[in-house]
Amino acid sequence: MSLRTAHTSAPVLDTLAERWSPRAFDAAHTLPENALRGVFEAARWAPSANNSQPWRFIVARRGSESFTTIEDTLAGFNRAWAGSAAALVVNLAEVTTEAGDPQPWAEYDLGQAVAHLSVQAHAEGLYVHQMGGFDREAISAAFSVDPRFRPVSVMVIGALGSADQLPEPLREREVAPRTRFDLESLFIARD
Incomplete structure (x- = not known):
């Protein structure tokens, strides 16, 4: 068990317990031509x-x-570290169908696809960090995104780097113990 492995109150899959979102990425690491095929296949399903x-x-x-x-387009805090990752990925939700019908569940479903992707990436030895701090309008304009699609988040993908390469306070956050709310605090109601 690594220092970054989650201490869970119930057993979970090792891949889930070991997955975390670093900010230190190896700037020398590059992704070979079909290296991301598996992670996007996981998202597809x-x-x-x-x-x-x-x-x-x-x-x-x-x-x-x-x-x-x-x-x-990244907010300054994210721009300080994300450029060393091997890839940046914009995650978009189709919030309206071609016929103009709203898809109110689109962002939820995109979240599931990205979750599948991040778990598969970890299983393949890659790391993912998702970010909400970016300029959505600038992304849409730069890539001529159809208005049916809303940029929801950006993620970085790559190999783990050293926390020493990060400026403070990012370095401090990178090595801090992982924390989560207590499991019982997640329930509004439960029978």
Whole structure:
């Protein structure tokens, strides 16, 4: 068990207990051509309402123009560390169908797809960190995103780096013990 493994109150899959969201990524690590195929396959098979599969992704490898475009939309705190990851991925939810009907569950379903992706990535030895601090309008404009799709989050994917490469206070947060609310506090009601 690593120092980053979650201390759970009930048994969970090792991959879930070991998964965490680092900020220190190895800037020398690159992803070979089909390295992300498995993680997106896991996302593809996530459950969705009416099998609508309302998720789409913009994938950019470090060194590409698209990577720089996405990186430039990140909030300053995220921009301080995310550029060392091997890839940036924008997660988009199809909130309206082609016929114009709303899909109020789209963001929930996208979340399931990204959760599947992050667990698969961890099982493949990659790390994922999701971020909400970015300019959604700038992403939509830069990639000519159809208005039916809403950018919801950006994630970084890559190999783990050293916490020593991070500036304070990010370094301190990187090595701090993992914490979560107590399990019982999650329930509003329970029979």
